[in-house]
Amino acid sequence: MPSVETGSAGFLTASSPVRLQFAQKAFIVAAGRLLLVRKAASDPFHPGRWEVPGGRLEVEDDLDLDDHIRREVWEEVGLKVDPGPPFHLWQWFMADRSPAAREGLIRVVAAARRCHPLTFDVGFGNRDESDHLDGCAWVPLHELGAYELIPSLRPVMRAFLRLPC
Template structure:
């Protein structure tokens, strides 16, 4: 039997640290329109691109996953929702600017959820500076393809727009 490290690219201690985080994204539809948010020019990763409301779990603050997605949507667009089931899981990597050593990364594992709006007056008044949003819009489903989406969201959007089986 080969040693445990056989075939490995090198010592695990030589790899940059990766921190795991969890996020949820809310796909909120009303009257054939999906609520999208646009990243501001100040966004460090995707300035000017569109996505759906949501964000990363606050481990110490969010009571459960439904509480988490409700909080994120309220903070970003100021509406209340009824969380629905997840329909897609995916991941992305981003630089970890808080890592003690250079080269650290964050691996974000995310769940996309279908959510029902309980209120409809979306606005950006509740967001904090870290959200980096400058617009929100209820977009007709047939027009979503014209929006410049964050790249990692594109396959999720395709899954969302597929007819139910």
Template sequence: MPFPRTVPPLRLEFAQKAFIVDGGRLLMVRKTAADPRHPGRWEVPGGRLEPAGDLGLDDHIRREVWEEVGLKVDPGPPFHLWQWFMPDERSGDRVRVVAAARVCRPRSLEPTVRNQTPTDHLADPSWVPLDEVWGYDLIPDLRPVVRAFLRLHAGG
């Protein structure tokens, strides 16, 4: 007899976040009031992999950064892995997102939100001094990643 399914199906997705650093500053972006999960909270650029469109992981993080903040970057290696769960509003499935954080070196320094897609819900890209990052209302799942980033940056 098959085991009865009591929870919605679980879909796995992959995401990357770009910790873009320049001169002791981190590029952060604020979620707009229209964001369905974290309105007004702060994060770093990045997003989920598009399996049909992204050629590789470096291509993926470059695309996300370009779309969300209009910068060109050189991606570095991952420094932190984590996951979160969220509902898929269209299908009702649960989604497990496994994510990698990467330090990226900017090749340009003037952020813009004009390349965003309608679902990005990001505003106010800002270069934040590293010693002021904890003063921002961060997305809760991002806090351990920021802690790992700041430890890494202090050690380097």
């Protein structure tokens, strides 16, 4: 095994460039229900599957992590939230589809946060088409197992359901 001093590339960086991004996901709970959003048929990765609102940090614009999650929730579902502390960290890899990338990957490191809604009327007026969302539902916690989640969210959902109420 090469030493750290040799500067050898890891298995992912040896084969293709990897960009790092940070994301947050909001687990918004009200009256025993969790807000889920559905990916549209146009979503390139998980069409028709469910997840929670949130997204990737915009490095130049999101100076505060609380403001970042507030912005993502406002843009995707039109709610104002009070963000709580993170309860789970995870990562996933995805193809880098930016014009400058050839065959690169994006490594997304994400934090899940339980959020308290300050407003309750969901609206899609602020949504960007690149979010690829076409619906949402306030789902009773005991019914979450019936929803087909995006794969990377499944262990996060299990961690969420283990949290004290």
